[in-house]
Amino acid sequence: MKNRWKEDLKGLVGLNYIVFKNVPMKKSDHGPIIDLEPGTLEKLAAKAIIEKRIGFRGKEIKFLRKALGLSLEKFAGKLGITSGAVFKWEQKPDERLHPMNEVAVRSFVAEQLGIELSGQFSQLLGNDTEPKELVLQAS
C-alpha cells in the first residue's frame, strides 16, 4: 500500500488550474519523492485537457507538445506547419489559438493519446473559459 500525499498539489505540470489529489509519495533523506513512473502526471493531465475540452492557449500547446515528447520541429511537422508558428503560439501563453488550429491540434493529440473524439467541429473546439480547477486523481 503506497502512502498518498494528503494535500492537493497544484501546478505540478506547469498549468496552475491542474490539481492532483492522492499523489503517491514516499519519504527519503532528500524529502518527499513522487512515487510514480516518469511521465504519469503529464499523461493524466494531457488526457484530461483533451477530454474536458479545455481551450488551447500557448501554455497548453507547450505542455501538450512536451507531454508527447516532441520538439518544436517534430510537433510542427506532424501538423504540417512551421516550427516558427508553434513557437509563436507558445510565446503567448494566455492567448487562445485560432479555432482551426485548435481543432487540428486537439485531433492530433487525441490520436497520439488513443482518445476517440467526435468528428464534429464544435465538439473538437475547446470551452471558452479556462477552468478554475481541474482536479485529477493521481492514483
Next chain:
Amino acid sequence: MDAQTIRSSLVSGRYRVTLHARQRMAERMIFDSDISHCAEMASINNQGEDKFKVTGQGLDGEELTIICAWDGETLIITLF
C-alpha cells in the same frame, strides 16, 4: 554508482523525482521528455557521496542542470 548508470536510468525513464524537483520543473515547464533528452548527451559529473550533476539541454535546447542522487534508484533532487 557511476555516471553511465545515471545516464542510462534518466534516458530510459527509470528514476524518481522529489516533490521539490517536480515543483522546480513545473516553474520552468520542464517535463520528463526534457530529462531523457537532456541525459542522452549530457555531461555528468560525480560530485561524491553518490551525487551527480547532469548538465545538458532540454527538448527545445534550453540549458538544464539536474542534480541526482543514487538512493537504491536514480533520484532527481533538484533542477535548474
